[in-house]
Amino acid sequence: xxxxxxxxxxxxxxxxxxxxxxxxxxxxxxxxxxxxxxxxxxxxxxxxxxxxxxxxxxxxxxxxxxxxxxxxxxxxxxxxxxxxxxxxxxxxxxxxxxxxxxxxxxxxxxxxxxxxxxxxxxxxxxxxxxxxxxxxxxxxxxxxxxxxxxxxxxxxxxxxxxxxxxxxxxxxxxxxxxxxxxxxxxxxxxxxxxxxxxxxxxxxxxxxxxxxxxxxxxxxxxxxxxxxxxx
Amino acid sequence: xxxxxxxxxxxxxxxxxxxxxxxxxxxxxxxxxxxxxxxxxxxxxxxxxxxxxxxxxxxxxxxxxxxxxxxxxxxxxxxxxxxxxxxxxxxxxxxxxxxxxxxxxxxxxxxxxxxxxxxxxxxxxxxxxxxxxxxxxxxxxxxxxxxxxxxxxxxxxxxxxxxxxxxxxxxxxxxxxxxxxxxxxxxxxxxxxxxxxxxxxxxxxxxxxxxxxxxxxxxxxxxxxxxxxxx
Numbered sequence: 426x427x428x429x430x431x432x433x434x435x436x437x438x439x440x441x442x443x444x445x446x447x448x449x450x451x452x453x454x455x456x457x458x459x460x461x462x463x464x465x466x467x468x469x470x471x472x473x474x475x476x477x478x479x480x481x482x483x484x485x486x487x488x489x490x491x492x493x494x495x496x497x498x499x500x501x502x503x504x505x506x507x508x509x510x511x512x513x514x515x516x517x518x519x520x521x522x523x524x525x526x527x528x529x530x531x532x533x534x535x536x537x538x539x540x541x542x543x544x545x546x547x548x549x550x551x552x553x554x555x556x557x558x559x560x561x562x563x564x565x566x567x568x569x570x571x572x573x574x575x576x577x578x579x580x581x582x583x584x585x586x587x588x589x590x591x592x593x594x595x596x597x598x599x600x601x602x603x604x605x606x607x608x609x610x611x612x613x614x615x616x617x618x619x620x621x622x623x624x625x626x627x628x629x630x631x632x633x634x635x636x637x638x639x640x641x642x643x644x645x646x647x648x649x650x651x652x653x654x655x656x
Numbered sequence: 657x658x659x660x661x662x663x664x665x666x667x668x669x670x671x672x673x674x675x676x677x678x679x680x681x682x683x684x685x686x687x688x689x690x691x692x693x694x695x696x697x698x699x700x701x702x703x704x705x706x707x708x709x710x711x712x713x714x715x716x717x718x719x720x721x722x723x724x725x726x727x728x729x730x731x732x733x734x735x736x737x738x739x740x741x742x743x744x745x746x747x748x749x750x751x752x753x754x755x756x757x758x759x760x761x762x763x764x765x766x767x768x769x770x771x772x773x774x775x776x777x778x779x780x781x782x783x784x785x786x787x788x789x790x791x792x793x794x795x796x797x798x799x800x801x802x803x804x805x806x807x808x809x810x811x812x813x814x815x816x817x818x819x820x821x822x823x824x825x826x827x828x829x830x831x832x833x834x835x836x837x838x839x840x841x842x843x844x845x846x847x848x849x850x851x852x853x854x855x856x857x858x859x860x861x862x863x864x865x866x867x868x869x870x871x872x873x874x875x876x877x878x879x880x881x882x883x884x885x886x887x
Contacts, residue, residue: 510747517747519823519832523755526822591757592750601750 427461428453431473431483434464435547435621439652442547442620444533444613447648448494449482451609454644456501456508467552494613495525498606511606524599524607531585532614536626539578541568543622547654575624582626586633593632597639604643612640612648620653658692659684662704662714665695666778666852670883673778673851675764675844678879679725680713682840685875687732687739698783725844726756729837742837755830755838762816763845767857770809772799774853778885806855813857817864824863828870835874843871843879851884 430453433443441447441462453460465472465481476483476492483492484500491500498511512518537544541560545568548556557568564571573581589599589611598604599611615637618626627634641649661684664674672678672693684691696703696712707714707723714723715731722731729742743749768775772791776799779787788799795802804812820830820842829835830842846868849857858865872880 513747514745515748515832515834516741516744516836516838517751519827519830520748520751520755520838522826523758523819523823523830523838524751526819527754527758530818530822587761588754588757591761592754595753596750599750599754601746603746605747607747607751607754 426487427459429461429463429485431465431481432462433481434466434549435654436549437547437652437654438464440547440620440654441651442544442617442654443481444529444617445480445494446482447613447616448606448609449484449497450647451604451612451640451643452494452498452501452511452606454647455511455605455609456505458501458505458508466549467555468549494610495522498609509603509605511609513605517600517605521600521605521607521610525610527588528611528614532582532611533617535578535581535585536614536618538571538573539575539582539624539626540618540622541572543624543654544617547621575626578624579626579628583628583631586627586631589636590632593636598636604640608640612637615640616648616651620651623653657718658690660692660694660716662696662712663693664712665697665780666885667780668778668883668885669695671778671851671885672882673775673848673885674712675760675848676711676725677713678844678847679837679840680715680728681878682835682843682871682874683725683729683732683742683837685878686742686836686840687736689732689736689739697780698786699780725841726753729840740834740836742840744836748831748836752831752836752838752841756841758819759842759845763813763842764848766809766812766816767845767849769802769804770806770813770855770857771849771853772803774855774885775848778852806857809855810857810859814859814862817858817862820867821863824867829867835871839871843868846871847879847882851882854884 430449432441432446434441470479473483476490478492482494482497484497491497502511512521545553545556561567592599599607661680663672663677665672701710704714707721709723713725713728715728722728733742743752776784776787792798823830830838
């Protein structure tokens with residue numbers, strides 16, 4: 426039976442931009458597993474109530490339901506141990522958790538400020554009131570005030586990427602010779618920006634730019650082929 | 657035959673503060689290996705000329721000479737495979753490299769500005785002219801101008817520690833349930849600050865503070881027992 430995954434969708438249902446859903450999409454592709462994604466909106470809490478919570482990704486694999494991208498990676502490694510591993514060993518797992526927090530605490534924080542209004546415009550009109558209210562409460566200002574200019578975002582990102590840049594001068598992927606779940610965690614943040622915004626945030630001669638290109642090429646261009654919102 | 661290690665020493669030869677030497681000291685202890693450290697000064701290039709370069713740590717294990725803390729970790733894992741592993745597997749190794757660059761590019765950059773004058777005063781008087789000239793050239797200002805106030809350093813460090821803090825809320829060590837080389841890379845930066853300066857940079861309720869305390873306790877308090885420079 427095909428695995429199904431609830432995946433955050435924009436006003437254009439083909440546009441998928443959740444960084445957490447992208448982690449799971451890449452993890453499924455890493456395992457060579459087919460998935461049928463189901464377009465989901467912030468307001469569709471009832472559609473995933475069966476998972477016992479209100480966030481995507483939610484995976485349904487036969488009778489098993491798993492939510493949370495990290496739990497999905499662990500589930501896939503446990504259930505499909507003969508496929509390429511996502512989180513390898515105690516050290517690989519623990520350190521991927523560090524890369525995950527670097528992605529969501531450091532990189533996503535900057536990207537969020539850079540793409541805020543593009544993100545707002547890309548989501549479904551029915552989601553916008555919820556999005557504005559919840560995010561303005563979280564950041565403590567209006568979305569418009571929270572947004573920063575591309576130059577400021579590029580400067581902040583340039584600094585924040587320094588450890589990643591140094592690593593990617595020495596190895597092709599964050600996980601080493603081959604991409605794995607730490608790569609997908611960081612890449613998810615960049616797919617979020619890519620699929621809602623046309624702002625260019627990384628210089629083309631930056632090693633992290635070349636890494637992102639390699640990530641876009643993985644699995645027959647899975648991420649590169651994904652539609653982007655048009656303004 | 658006892659392993660010997662050339663270890664950067666201060667005006668007080670018992671004060672050892674090189675972050676790279678601390679990585680190696682902790683790695684040796686992790687392997688349960690005894691080491692005889694040899695106090696070394698920046699000006700003693702001749703003493704380590706046998707290693708073909710001019711930086712410490714330099715390890716001599718029988719007929720084998722290894723310099724560079726990362727190479728030392730790899731050497732120890734290869735030579736003593738039955739002892740606890742420092743860099744475990746492809747993913748563990750690749751991701752430890754990310755933690756290493758986070759330590760030296762992000763954390764050490766802030767610590768350097770915070771402890772600059774304490775560091776200058778802790779090193780041997782014979783090393784100070786070399787240190788001032790090489791470091792002022794590197795940072796593009798006088799040491800005195802480069803130094804930042806403790807409050808500024810605490811604020812910068814508080815931001816920079818955000819991914820580490822998040823990880824250490826979920827697991828006791830960066831490497832997971834047990835400390836290993838990624839922990840030693842990050843810890844080395846903090847030992848550098850601890851052994852030359854009395855400035856307090858991390859709040860006591862920060863999870864990174866508790867982690868540092870656990871690190872100080874490892875191997876029968878190896879790091880905690882190490883002498884600190886007195887102003």
